[in-house]
Amino acid sequence: MSNIDRLYANVAKSGHVCVGLDTDISYLPEPFALKFPNIEDGLVEFNKALIDSTLDVCACYKVQIAYYEAYGMAGLRAYARTLAYLREKNAVVIADIKRGDIAKTAEMYAKAHFTGEFEADFITLSPYMGLDSLSPYLPYIKENGKGVFVLIRTSNEGAKDIEYLPTENGKRVYHVVGEKLQRLGKDYLGECGYSAIGGVMGCTHPDEAAEIRQKLDTTFFLIPGYGAQGGKAEDIAKYLRNGNGGVVNSSRGILLAWRKQDDGASHFADCARAEAIRMRDDIRQYL
DSSP: OOHHHHHHHHHHHHOSEEEEOOOOGGGSOHHHHHHOOSHHHHHHHHHHHHHHHHTTSOSEEEEETHHHHTTHHHHHHHHHHHHHHHHHTTOOEEEEEEEOOOHHHHHHHHHHHHSGGGOOSEEEEOOTTOGGGTGGGHHHHHHHOOEEEEEEEOSSTTHHHHTTOBOTTSOBHHHHHHHHHHHHHGGGBOTTSOBSEEEEEOSSOGGGHHHHHHHTTTOOEEEOOBSTTSBOHHHHHHTOBTTBSEEEEESHHHHTGGGGSTTGGGGHHHHHHHHHHHHHHHHHTTO
């Protein structure tokens, strides 16, 4: 089974939540952190506790590599160990690396993150050096069932600086990017009807959602912007098709759910699970 089909099946079974393991050492409750005085073990054990508590109530996990790179080799070892644990649990893993380069460099990025210690099921990419920057990843999609999520329209305010610029034919830049990815993705459709070439689509502009979903009808979305950035569950539903076709990321909302409870430090993993369930059910009610 290709990873896009696995992801589609997970959404149907367990909901749309993508747990973002964007883990900083400061997120660990003090009593737990004291048990693991070195950074590598602290990050890994915290992640493992959250994975164990949320595995059956989420669709996938997104691991943001920057949070681990920031701690040097200890952080990268924690990153590799986290990915290994997720593979052991048969979880669908998105490595949030946002690479965007050409030729041999892109080949090395593809090899680094689709094989070996940093192997993931999906990775995130930037398309702004052109579609040839995606070419080195395509053999892994075709031959190994891997997948990518390419930036189309992001959830940050600065998206308007470039993604919303008009082109000569009146379309915005992100429209052009989305349409090109949709065409390219037709060659990599899974049995579920969605392509392994997916798109990052922020949910902070719901007025555009219906048009986007209609035009990009075979593009699976990784959807940021829910919660703190203003995206609502009723907005999420507009980016889906028949209740599927996207996963919704939450990082700090789940990782730091324990801080909202008076005694949360003692059961942080349970707090993360409860928040994931709340988010899952919040989205489901609008489908």
